[in-house]
Amino acid sequence: MNLHNLLYGIRGITPEEFQFLSQLTTGMTDEQAQRFVMLYSGKRFSTDTVLLFTLLGFIGVAGVQRFATRQIGMGILYFFTAGLCFIGTIVDLINYRSIANDFNQTVAVESAQMIKMVYNR
Template identity: 50%
Template structure:
């Protein structure tokens, strides 16, 4: 139904696309619009995460801070990206890091949509 809206997300991978289709199965049109609005504002583009990982050579742990992994970000910062090895691993695995983060954002967005659909409008 909203396949075109999923495809309009920048940097969407086939894996993320199929995950979104499965996760949003059963939502009505209004819920799906609300979900897309919330999710699009929260998701991270894998290309952007690659850029932040490369910048991690100069600001260690930046990509981990961006995806909400504060503990790993501090560890990378204090150990200079685990002696640069962790930064290189992040560059190689930027797509999987982005996908894991986006999965959490799908779950949070669905929870917000479902909570909002059960609230009665106040008069």
């Protein structure tokens, strides 16, 4: 199966994410690429999900987007300061795409390393 078709099958993939994943999966066999896409797509967040988590900060649960993207320290800070008095939540609302992209790139690298470890035995 074509790698590009696998990547396009990921729901809500952005052009930047597609380009990054294309570079990351260069040299993978078809089986490795299929397993990578399955692993990665189960762990990634769409930008809409991060936006939804950020909007939760306005109804009293600030920092959910930071906890979900493994930024525990910032999540705790946002939680106890009401999203830094809503200023941090507003900034995250503006930058939710970059928060999602940064998280997804980290998850993609981890997933690729796992796949390469399993297949390099």
